[in-house]
Amino acid sequence: MFQVKRVLPHDCSCFIMARATRRRRQVNRSDATGGDVKKILVVDDQPTIRQLLRITLETADREVLLAESGEHALEIARRTSPDLVIMDIMMPGGMDGFETIRSLRADVLLKKCPVLVLTAKDQKAERSRAEEMQVAGFLSKPFHLDELQAQVDRLIV
Numbered sequence: 001m002f003q004v005k006r007v008l009p010h011d012c013s014c015f016i017m018a019r020a021t022r023r024r025r026q027v028n029r030s031d032a033t034g035g036d037v038k039k040i041l042v043v044d045d046q047p048t049i050r051q052l053l054r055i056t057l058e059t060a061d062r063e064v065l066l067a068e069s070g071e072h073a074l075e076i077a078r079r080t081s082p083d084l085v086i087m088d089i090m091m092p093g094g095m096d097g098f099e100t101i102r103s104l105r106a107d108v109l110l111k112k113c114p115v116l117v118l119t120a121k122d123q124k125a126e127r128s129r130a131e132e133m134q135v136a137g138f139l140s141k142p143f144h145l146d147e148l149q150a151q152v153d154r155l156i157v
Contacts, residue, residue, distance in 0.1 A: 038156050041065045041082040043073040043100065044118070045091040053086065056145050057152060070095025074103055077110055084155050087135075089119040089126060101133050114155045118143065 042053045042064055050066045058064040065080060067073035071094055077085065085104065089097035097117065104110045114136035119126065122140035130138050137151045 036061065038062050038084070039065060039080055039082040040152065040156070041067060041073060041076055041080070041085045043067045043070065043085065043091075043097070044088040045069065046088075049088070049118075052145075053148075056149065062156070069093060070097065070100035070103070073100055077104060077113070078107065081109060082113060084136075084152065085113055085115045086118050086152075087115050089117060089121050089130075098129060098133065101135065105133065116151055116155060118148070 038061060040057055040062060042050050042057075044050050044053075045068055047068070050068070054064040054066060065076050065082060067076050069091055073085070073087075074095075076082075087097045087101060091097060095103070097119065101115055104113060104115065115133075116137040116139065117130050117135050118139045118141065120141040127138055136155050139148060139151060
């Protein structure tokens with residue numbers, strides 16, 4: 001068990017303070033699962049968030065893929081067909097999270113993939129827009145790792 005206490009960079013005024021059990025197991029995934037590894041794509045421009053989610057969610061039967069932008073997320077999603085996408089909304093540069101979700105929904109092979117929004121933008125307008133895009137869940141930063149884990153467990157069957 002280890003403690004995670006992370007202060008995000010100055011451009012995001014939230015804190016993540018949580019306890020987590022390190023879930024990554026030092027076993028061969030194909031041996032442990034019979035080859036049925038679920039893929040989770042984490043899309044966030046903050047490297048600390050990406051790594052925190054990888055440490056928290058990756059297990060013998062779950063592989064966590066990381067993308068720092070919407071464009072990169074689409075490349076990875078088209079190549080790997082993830083079982084779940086965890087999407088930040090505010091990302092600098094090209095595509096924001098909503099544009100990326102729209103592109104996922106437009107792709108025949110990816111449109112059924114559940115999307116969990118994880119964002120510091122927790123206003124009614126963002127929640128409504130996310131609901132209109134039929135996302136599977138919405139968590140706001142700061143978040144508790146236990147709550148995130150419960151959402152992921154619910155969405156990955």
